[in-house]
Amino acid sequence: MAAGVPRIFVSHLSGIAVFDPAGDQVGRVRDLVAMLRVGRKPPRLLGLVVELATRRRIFLPMTRVTGIESGQVITTGVLNVRRFEQRPTERLVLGELLDRRVQLVETGEEVTVLDVSVQQLPARREWEIDRVFVRKGRGGAFRRKENGRVALPWKGGGGKRAGETLTVEWSAVTGFSLEEHGQGAESLLATFEQLRPADLANVLHHLSSKRRTEVASALDDDRLADVLEELPEDDQIEILGKLKEERAADVLEAMDPDDAADLLAELPEEDKERLLTLMQPDEAADVRRLMAYEEKTAGGLMTTEPIVLRPDATVADALARVRNRDLSPALAAQVYVCRPPDETPTGKYLGTVHFQRLLRDPPYTLVGSILDDDLQPLAPEAPLPVVAGFFATYDMVAAPVVDESGSLLGAVTVDDVLDHMLPEDWRETEFHLDEGAGKEASTHGA
Structure with a gap:
């Protein structure tokens, strides 16, 4: 992108297509990778996390980005298709920075991060996070329905209820480097609201355990049930175990009975019976009936809710x-x-x-x-x-x-x-890709 172009808010980059120099789509943007710096220097934007058609996530360095325009990213050169692995010094912009509670340096007032903007530095191929869009007070972004869709404050969803919002320089806020407990998830979820359950499950799987729990807690029961059905078994058990028991039972009721039965079968007997007792009797009866069959039989595979x-x-x-x-x-x-x-x-x-x-x-x-x-x-x-x-x-x-x-x-x-x-870990692995000849020699994510 040429120097001097307007800054780009990262919420606008979520899910946009990534094309190679030949014009072929290689994937979609799922997050951005930044590195915090000492003092109040703006973070350096290292690259993009791109999800390929196979659901493999790779790292695309910003030095390979030649354009971000008209809702698409244009790259140059070949891509390294090694799976992206986050380093300890890196931060996922969408996954970790949005919804954080930070403080305004001048007043010490607490604000919630709704979005951040990135900009290319003049005469260089480097990018940095330059501005932060925040909402005063505690709590996440206010959202309301407009024609059946969710609107955020900076996308026409503001108003007095949303609290005062403002855009400030990165140096005008502090607190990004601190560990935060109870971080919200509203802005992140709004960014990913159009994702299918399987794709949102893939997003959750790649978040930290702490952030995954926070995002899962912010989902409504039906949405969380759909996402749980698409997650690997370990993630399912982790998320269910961190919900309050009454809510865990509600989510199990919202799941397809066969998926709920599979999940409950992995829990200790005591936990399983406690959750079944908390479920509605008719819902629990369907699940118990399915759990009576061997897992890999027609009875164990079936749903009890056909037409x-x-x-x-x-x-x-x-x-x-x-x-x-x-x-x-x-x-x-x-x-x-x-x-x-x-x-x-x-x-x-x-x-x-x-x-x-x-x-x-x-x-x-x-x-x-x-x-x-x-x-x-x-x-x-x-x-x-x-x-x-x-x-x-x-x-x-x-x-x-x-x-x-x-x-x-x-x-x-x-x-x-x-x-x-499919293999038990098929959700955590991708279809075979040739990572050999002709690929960029980057070591990121190796």
Whole structure:
């Protein structure tokens, strides 16, 4: 970026695309890496943390950045695809500096950091953090809904309730180098609000344990439940263990029953029973039922909340259920038709109606008349290889699980099959990348 251009607030860089000199996208910005300096000298911006398509995070030095414009970063030269590892002297700008409580040097007044700006130094290829956008008083950034989206004070979400905000020089504040307990997370979460749960889980996984707990505590129950389902097992247990028990039970209720059962199965028996007791009885009953099955069987893999309809329901009824935005694409791909009761375990399972068939028939058509009843359902004791073979053979994304009496117990989705077929640490590793020939000889993150 040429000297003299306006400063850039880091919240605007989160998630923007990174392109190589040929114009091909190589990834997206997930954070910035800075080094604090002695005295009141502005921190030096070392580089960007870039997430590749494989979810591997690499370090992109600022010396390789030739432009930041129109919502994109342009790089020069080849990239070092070694995984980024934070050094003790480095700070993640989004992950660690936002939401910190610091003091104004002149008055000693406590303020909360909402954003920081970066700028390239004149006649050099170095960058530094030059300004800090803060809110007076304690607490994080005020947020409000505008057309269904979250607005921050510097993005049109301000007002008297938000408190006075101001932009000051880096040297005008102090306290960034101190360890802070109870650091907020509102500004950081607003920066990442558009991320899918799996991507936000990846963000949390790469934060420090302290910061991960703070961010998880700031998420609402439903969002945290979605993110927990995408985290490695160790992170799940750590986060759940640091929540108050009542809230931990609420989050478990918000999770898919099969994921909640998998997580509880990793806890000591005493903790497991205590949390199950705190859950709503009907939610706990579903989880207990799933925990009775072996982990790598259809019964252990299934969810107890598929779409179940009676045979006299219409196509219009089915489509209305499929439109539920809380359903995963796999669960929304088909509905299961059963005799009453229509909650698992149901009455007699009659067959499946696939989403494509629902689109082809008139809305008044009864689902009982368009069943796919030729496909044999899975037995709850079917082992993982049998389940995987079923999906591969019939090109399915979900499959019914039916017991010996003919009652529908639940449905297995392809994502749960993949979760259990991949290596246990697949969320913490990436697809194979050639880190050899033609890569930059940087040692950062080695």
